[in-house]
Amino acid sequence: MNERKAWITNRVRLGWGLVVLGVALLVAGGILGVLNAGSGWNYGVIGGLGILAAGFGVGQVLRYRPALRDEASARRVVAEERDERTVQIRTRAGNRAWIVSAVFVWIALMWVSYASNGNVPALAGDLLWWYLVTAFAVPITVYAGSIMLDERSS
Amino acid sequence: MRNRLEEMRSRCGWTQQELAERVEVSRQTIISLERGRYNPSILLAFRLARQFGTQIEDLFLYSPEDDRDE
Numbered sequence: 764m765n766e767r768k769a770w771i772t773n774r775v776r777l778g779w780g781l782v783v784l785g786v787a788l789l790v791a792g793g794i795l796g797v798l799n800a801g802s803g804w805n806y807g808v809i810g811g812l813g814i815l816a817a818g819f820g821v822g823q824v825l826r827y828r829p830a831l832r833d834e835a836s837a838r839r840v841v842a843e844e845r846d847e848r849t850v851q852i853r854t855r856a857g858n859r860a861w862i863v864s865a866v867f868v869w870i871a872l873m874w875v876s877y878a879s880n881g882n883v884p885a886l887a888g889d890l891l892w893w894y895l896v897t898a899f900a901v902p903i904t905v906y907a908g909s910i911m912l913d914e915r916s917s
Numbered sequence: 918m919r920n921r922l923e924e925m926r927s928r929c930g931w932t933q934q935e936l937a938e939r940v941e942v943s944r945q946t947i948i949s950l951e952r953g954r955y956n957p958s959i960l961l962a963f964r965l966a967r968q969f970g971t972q973i974e975d976l977f978l979y980s981p982e983d984d985r986d987e
Contacts, residue, residue, distance in 0.1 A: 838938060846943040847958050914945075917955050 767834075767841045771827050778823030785817025852917065856909035860902040867898035919978045923951040925969045940964045956983075 792810030799806070830840035843849065871894065877883045886894060926936050926947075933951070937944045940961065949955035950965075957965065957977075966973045 838941070842937065842941045843943050845941070846946055847961055848946040848949060848955055849943060917949060 767837045768831060770841060771830050771837055774827040775824055775831065778820045778827065781816045781820025781823065783820075785813040785815070785820055788813030788816060848917065852910055852913040855913060856906045859909045860906035863905045864898070864902040867901065871898070918956050918983045919953055919980070920950065921976055921978070922947070922965065925971070925976065926951075929969065936965075936968070939968050 789810045790813075792806045792808070792813060795809065796806040827840065830836045871886065874883060874886050878885045884890065926933070931939070933947045934944050937947045941964075942961065946955065946957075950957060962973050962977060966976050969976060
């Protein structure tokens with residue numbers, strides 16, 4: 764097996780590993796939910812993590828498995844993944860998203876500090892939920908937007 | 918940075934996809950290089966020059982103005 768196929772095979776294995784982990788988490792979440800029905804805890808969060816892992820794993824398998832069929836596909840997929848311009852664009856996007864993410868964490872830190880003195884409302888309940896949604900969605904949007912802009916301009 | 922990539926590729930009769938496969942990059946990278954929108958790493962520049970059997974300086978034409986574009 765050449766180096767390209769070995770690299771793709773590792774990606775496929777990682778994908779299957781994530782699928783297995785995801786299914787295991789999903790089952791574990793279900794079993795814990797049934798066994799501890801009266802505990803007041805919602806074990807759906809474990810199942811949710813399982814669905815996320817399995818979904819990511821299926822994506823990996825679907826992306827890389829067809830590339831194992833022939834050498835030309837393997838060469839094309841590896842070239843796309845390791846392409847220096849693509850890597851550069853993704854890295855730049857990641858840096859921008861990280862900065863935005865760090866700003867959100869810093870704002871939350873300041874907010875909680877002020878809230879402890881009663882200067883601003885406490886970051887809790889719906890407010891906390893919306894803040895976390897925003898802090899999750901904005902960096903992802905920055906990441907995707909940065910990739911789209913750089914793909915056009917470079 | 919200006920370059921003679923398109924000229925040399927056409928001379929060899931290769932498509933952008935063929936050249937991309939030869940140097941193991943995406944076709945989009947070859948397009949960006951030919952349009953002068955992307956400057957390659959030194960390794961890619963060497964790989965490209967080797968494909969055309971030439972020197973980097975013959976393929977990529979540096980001028981001091983390029984520093985201002987960075």
